[in-house]
Every structure is written in C-alpha cells, then in structure tokens.
Amino acid sequence: MTNQANGKPLVLVLEDEALIALNLQDELRDAGYRTAGPFTTCAAALGWLQTATPDTAILDVALKDGPCLEIALELGRREVPFLIYSGHHKDRQLLAEFDHVTWIEKPVPHSVLVQACHQLLVGCL
Amino acid sequence: MLNDKLLPAWKECDRLAALRSYRIIDTPPEPAFDDLVELAARACQTPIALISLIDERRQWFKAEVGLGVRETSLDRSICLSAMLLPGLTIVPDLTEDPRFADNPLVSGEPHLRFYAGAMLRTPDGVPLGALCVLDHVPRNLAEEQAFTLTMLARQVMSQLELRRAIAERDERLEASHQIEQRQSLLVRELHHRVKNTLATVQALVGATGRSTGSFDEFYHSFSKRITSLARTHNLLTEDYWQTAPLREIALNELKPFADSRLPRFMLLGPSVELSADLAVPVGMALHELTTNAVRYGALSNPTGYVRVQWAVDEVEGPRKLHLEWREVGGPQVKEPLHRGFGSTLLQRILPMQCNAEVEVQYAQEGLRFRMEAPLVEQRLVPTY
Structure with a gap:
C-alpha cells in the first residue's frame, strides 16, 4: 500500500480502445484514484511494471499484442488485486489460474468499475 | 481401323x-x-x-x-x-x-x-x-x-x-465441421465487437457529457458523433476485406458542402484503404475537425474552404499514412481557451489508438492538423 501515502490509490489501466481507456481514466480520477497508463499494449504495461507496482488494476483481456495473461501473472506474484474488464465472456481456459478474479463484462456504468476497485482495495487492507 | x-x-x-x-x-x-x-x-x-x-x-x-x-x-x-x-x-x-x-x-x-x-x-x-x-x-x-x-x-x-x-464422405463431413467452427468463431467475434462498440458509445457519452453544458447541446453533439461512427462502419462492412477508402470517409463528413457554388473543400490524395483500426479513429477525427470548422473555422463563413491532403509513404518499414487538414479563408483563428472532446480526440486518442504522431496548429489564417500513422495491413477476415 505504499502508493497510497498521499491518500490516492494507484490503478493500472490496460485497455487498447483509447476512447474507453481515457474515459475510464477520467472517471477514476473523479473518484479519487490516480492512474498508471492507460496502456494499450501488454508490452507497455510490463515495461511500466519493471519499476513500479500499482495498488490495483483494470485489465482488458485481448490486447493488440496478445492476451493480458503475463500482466495478470505478474500482478498475482506481487499480490496486487486486479479485475478484468472485457467484451469477452469469462474465459476459463485463458485465465484458468485466475478463477477467483473479478470479471466484469463490457459495458457497465463506470460507477460499477470504481466500486469494484474500491472493494479490491478494501479486501487487501 | x-x-x-x-x-x-x-x-x-x-x-x-x-x-x-x-x-x-x-x-x-x-x-x-x-x-x-x-x-x-x-x-x-x-x-x-x-x-x-x-x-x-x-x-x-x-x-x-x-x-x-x-x-x-x-x-x-x-x-x-x-x-x-x-x-x-x-x-x-x-x-x-x-x-x-x-x-x-x-x-x-x-x-x-x-x-x-x-x-x-x-x-x-x-x-x-x-x-x-x-x-x-x-x-x-x-x-x-x-x-x-x-x-x-x-x-x-x-x-x-x-x-x-x-x-x-469423411472429407465432406470434415469440411462442414470446419464451416461450423468458422461460423461459431464469427459469432463470438461479432458478440465481442458489439460489446466493444457499446463500450465505445458509452465512452462517447461520458466524453460528450464532460464537454457540453446543456442537454440539448449534449444530445446534438452526441447524435452527430454516433451518426459519423455509423457511416464509417457502413464503409467498413460494405467491403469484404473490412477496409474503408479514406476519400469516402472524408466525404461522409464534407458531403453537405459539395453542392456549394464556391468550392468549400478539396480532397487530394491517392486511393488508400484503411482497416477498422485506423478508419474508425480517422473518421472520428475528420468529424471533429468538420464540426469545429462549421462552428468556428473555414466552413463558418461563406468563403473559406478546407484542403484535405494525404499521401502514403513506402520508403522504409511499414507503410505510413500522412494526412493534413488545412483551413483557408475562414475567420481569424485564436487558440481556444477550453479544450473540448475534439482536441482530446486529435491529441490524445489518435496517438494512443493509431500510434500516430499528430500536430495541431492554431495558425491565424486557419487551423492546421497533421497526422502520420502506420497503415495497419492486418486483415480481419480470412481469404476464402
């Protein structure tokens, strides 16, 4: 929880639709979060993760450079709670290791996403 | 014999x-x-x-x-x-x-x-x-x-x-099995695309809401954005390869000015097909530029005009699209005090979505916008 020193948790956003990503970023900021990204590729998010760790993350499943599996595994290793926000149905084959992960199907009101982030953070206090 | x-x-x-x-x-x-x-x-x-x-x-x-x-x-x-x-x-x-x-x-x-x-x-x-x-x-x-x-x-x-x-018989069964698989793949892909499109529309609601003051203004801007998006999708689905010609995308926006006595726009460039990844954001950008020109720029007075010019550069690596929007003869341009959705789209969404390099110049004689983006050659549909 080191990122929350200034009271604003840091949310990593991985989403390759720029319009959706920027809108999400605005909504999160309005709700009192700071955002890392938005990243449109797994490679960019992995690059950022080399030097930093978020408090939580919102991940799209299918990015232009492939599925978000590697990011999910890395966040899992660091015990960072995250949620999946995707147009796909929950795909158990893709993320068999993440059966317990919150999976939210696009689209939902952003208040639902913000609330889900809040619960992830409360859950790991 | x-x-x-x-x-x-x-x-x-x-x-x-x-x-x-x-x-x-x-x-x-x-x-x-x-x-x-x-x-x-x-x-x-x-x-x-x-x-x-x-x-x-x-x-x-x-x-x-x-x-x-x-x-x-x-x-x-x-x-x-x-x-x-x-x-x-x-x-x-x-x-x-x-x-x-x-x-x-x-x-x-x-x-x-x-x-x-x-x-x-x-x-x-x-x-x-x-x-x-x-x-x-x-x-x-x-x-x-x-x-x-x-x-x-x-x-x-x-x-x-x-x-x-x-x-x-086995070969026919195998072929029909493949057709079934392809069909279920297409249905899944369609489902995914519909949900993504709805999420995009939702984001447009949010973005439009943030940059408009009244409900009427919101409704007007939002409907026009949706209409523009739909026109680009029309062009994409008309084509088997799911690409849209850049000239047609631009015409979707500028057509209302085609019947003017004085020419109000010029489209200069080779025939180039854009895949959905590029066609949708470029279509949205041209929509925002046109809307802005009608309200404040070269299409807001009787004599101004817009020059849209593009080229495809094949010198090194992947092919690149150069696109320039240049307004001439409109009222004197001032740097806007408040940045709306149009400016977010041009300066943030295009670079993120299309790996584009963009430049917006509020030159006194008219707005200038330039972008340079790699052409995505990937085809969404198989070659059968």
Missing part, C-alpha cells in the same frame, strides 16, 4: 488422377484386400497373388501373398502390359513370351514362369492395374479358375469404390 482400336480412350494424366481419387496408394494393408489375394491364390492354386496398381513410376501392391515386396519399378511390371489388354491376360510360360523373357523377375530371382492377370478398371473404363496370380512353373488356368479370378478382380474394384465413397 485396327490401329484406332488399339489407342486407349484415356490419357495417362487422367488415369493417374483416377488412381489418386481412390486415395489408396501407400496406405497400410487392409484385411478386405488381403482376403481377396488369398482367395485368388487358393482358387488358382498359385503360390503368388497380387493386387497391383500402376502408379507413375512404379507398381504398388495393395495386397500380396508369396512375393514379399510392396512395390517394384515399372520395368519389372508384367501387370503394366496386362492392364492395357481387355479382360484376362494369361501367359502360360513367361520365358517363352518375347515381351517378358528379359524381365529380371523372370530371368533371375524369383524366376517367375506363369502369369494370369485380370484387369482392374474404373466404372468409366480407366485401367488402374490388375489382380494377378503367378507361379514358378509354366502352367495354365482352368475355366473355373479364370472365371473366379475375373470375379475377384471385380470384387477388388467394389472395395476400392466403397473406400473412395467413404473417404469422400
């Missing part, structure tokens, strides 16, 4: 195609065929019986008893000659027949002396090979034996026909 009768009614390439159609060459032994050569050997009381198929450069045995090999070269084939003669070919003593006396299988090991072969031919009359029996001593066949060998040859053909029918 006699010569005409000797000319075969088929060509070798057609004969080989017919042979291939049975999908039999180089398949493992099968009891149905093994039983038939066994029956032939017993009925004719010979040590050797073969189902010999004449391939391009060899004779290959689908089944054999008493010879111990699966194929020989064509120069050792007796069946090759038998195949060309109608009905049953009987050679009582191979050493006394000038056609075969020099055959290494006759003059050397295993010293074959007697041959009887019944032609194997397709229902169209194309010969494939022979069912034959052989012996190490000169002899002949009784009438009953000759009759049995001919009947067994027909049985071999029936088995081959059956095999081919099954193989063809």
Whole structure:
C-alpha cells in the first residue's frame, strides 16, 4: 500500500480502445484514484511494471499484442488485486489460474468499475 | 481401323488422377484386400497373388501373398502390359513370351514362369492395374479358375469404390465441421465487437457529457458523433476485406458542402484503404475537425474552404499514412481557451489508438492538423 501515502490509490489501466481507456481514466480520477497508463499494449504495461507496482488494476483481456495473461501473472506474484474488464465472456481456459478474479463484462456504468476497485482495495487492507 | 482400336480412350494424366481419387496408394494393408489375394491364390492354386496398381513410376501392391515386396519399378511390371489388354491376360510360360523373357523377375530371382492377370478398371473404363496370380512353373488356368479370378478382380474394384465413397464422405463431413467452427468463431467475434462498440458509445457519452453544458447541446453533439461512427462502419462492412477508402470517409463528413457554388473543400490524395483500426479513429477525427470548422473555422463563413491532403509513404518499414487538414479563408483563428472532446480526440486518442504522431496548429489564417500513422495491413477476415 505504499502508493497510497498521499491518500490516492494507484490503478493500472490496460485497455487498447483509447476512447474507453481515457474515459475510464477520467472517471477514476473523479473518484479519487490516480492512474498508471492507460496502456494499450501488454508490452507497455510490463515495461511500466519493471519499476513500479500499482495498488490495483483494470485489465482488458485481448490486447493488440496478445492476451493480458503475463500482466495478470505478474500482478498475482506481487499480490496486487486486479479485475478484468472485457467484451469477452469469462474465459476459463485463458485465465484458468485466475478463477477467483473479478470479471466484469463490457459495458457497465463506470460507477460499477470504481466500486469494484474500491472493494479490491478494501479486501487487501 | 485396327490401329484406332488399339489407342486407349484415356490419357495417362487422367488415369493417374483416377488412381489418386481412390486415395489408396501407400496406405497400410487392409484385411478386405488381403482376403481377396488369398482367395485368388487358393482358387488358382498359385503360390503368388497380387493386387497391383500402376502408379507413375512404379507398381504398388495393395495386397500380396508369396512375393514379399510392396512395390517394384515399372520395368519389372508384367501387370503394366496386362492392364492395357481387355479382360484376362494369361501367359502360360513367361520365358517363352518375347515381351517378358528379359524381365529380371523372370530371368533371375524369383524366376517367375506363369502369369494370369485380370484387369482392374474404373466404372468409366480407366485401367488402374490388375489382380494377378503367378507361379514358378509354366502352367495354365482352368475355366473355373479364370472365371473366379475375373470375379475377384471385380470384387477388388467394389472395395476400392466403397473406400473412395467413404473417404469422400469423411472429407465432406470434415469440411462442414470446419464451416461450423468458422461460423461459431464469427459469432463470438461479432458478440465481442458489439460489446466493444457499446463500450465505445458509452465512452462517447461520458466524453460528450464532460464537454457540453446543456442537454440539448449534449444530445446534438452526441447524435452527430454516433451518426459519423455509423457511416464509417457502413464503409467498413460494405467491403469484404473490412477496409474503408479514406476519400469516402472524408466525404461522409464534407458531403453537405459539395453542392456549394464556391468550392468549400478539396480532397487530394491517392486511393488508400484503411482497416477498422485506423478508419474508425480517422473518421472520428475528420468529424471533429468538420464540426469545429462549421462552428468556428473555414466552413463558418461563406468563403473559406478546407484542403484535405494525404499521401502514403513506402520508403522504409511499414507503410505510413500522412494526412493534413488545412483551413483557408475562414475567420481569424485564436487558440481556444477550453479544450473540448475534439482536441482530446486529435491529441490524445489518435496517438494512443493509431500510434500516430499528430500536430495541431492554431495558425491565424486557419487551423492546421497533421497526422502520420502506420497503415495497419492486418486483415480481419480470412481469404476464402
């Protein structure tokens, strides 16, 4: 929880639709979060993760450079709670290791996403 | 006239195609065929019986008893000659027949002396090979034996026909299975795209809401953005390859000014097709630029005009699209105090979505916008 020193948790956003990503970023900021990204590729998010760790993350499943599996595994290793926000149905084959992960199907009101982030953070206090 | 009768009614390439159609060459032994050569050997009381198929450069045995090999070269084939003669070919003593006396299988090991072969031919009359029996001593066949060998040859053909029918049915089943798979893949992809489009529309609601003051203003801007998005999607779905011509995307926005007495816009550039990844954001950008020009820029007075120019650069690496929007003759341009959705789209969304480099200049004589983006060559649909 080191990122929350200034009271604003840091949310990593991985989403390759720029319009959706920027809108999400605005909504999160309005709700009192700071955002890392938005990243449109797994490679960019992995690059950022080399030097930093978020408090939580919102991940799209299918990015232009492939599925978000590697990011999910890395966040899992660091015990960072995250949620999946995707147009796909929950795909158990893709993320068999993440059966317990919150999976939210696009689209939902952003208040639902913000609330889900809040619960992830409360859950790991 | 006699010569005409000797000319075969088929060509070798057609004969080989017919042979291939049975999908039999180089398949493992099968009891149905093994039983038939066994029956032939017993009925004719010979040590050797073969189902010999004449391939391009060899004779290959689908089944054999008493010879111990699966194929020989064509120069050792007796069946090759038998195949060309109608009905049953009987050679009582191979050493006394000038056609075969020099055959290494006759003059050397295993010293074959007697041959009887019944032609194997397709229902169209194309010969494939022979069912034959052989012996190490000169002899002949009784009438009953000759009759049995001919009947067994027909049985071999029936088995081959059956095999081919099954193989063809399996191939059709496999093809229809593939079609089903492709269809379910497309349905899944469609589902995903619809949800993503809804999420995009939701984001447009949010972005439009943030940059408009009244409900009327919101409704107006939002509907026009959705309409523009729909027009770009029309262009994309009209094309099998799911690409849209840049000129048409621009015309979608500027068409209302096409009937003006004075020219209000120019579209200058080669024919270039944009895939959805680029067409949608570029369409949205041109919509925002047009809306802005109508409200504040070169299309807000009677004399201004817009020049849209593009080029494709193929010098190094992936092809790049250069696009320039230039307004001339409108009211004097001032740097806006407040950045709306249009500016977010041009300066943040385009770079993120299309890896574009963009430049917006609020030049006094007219707004200038330039972008440079790699052309995505990836095709969303397979080439069937």
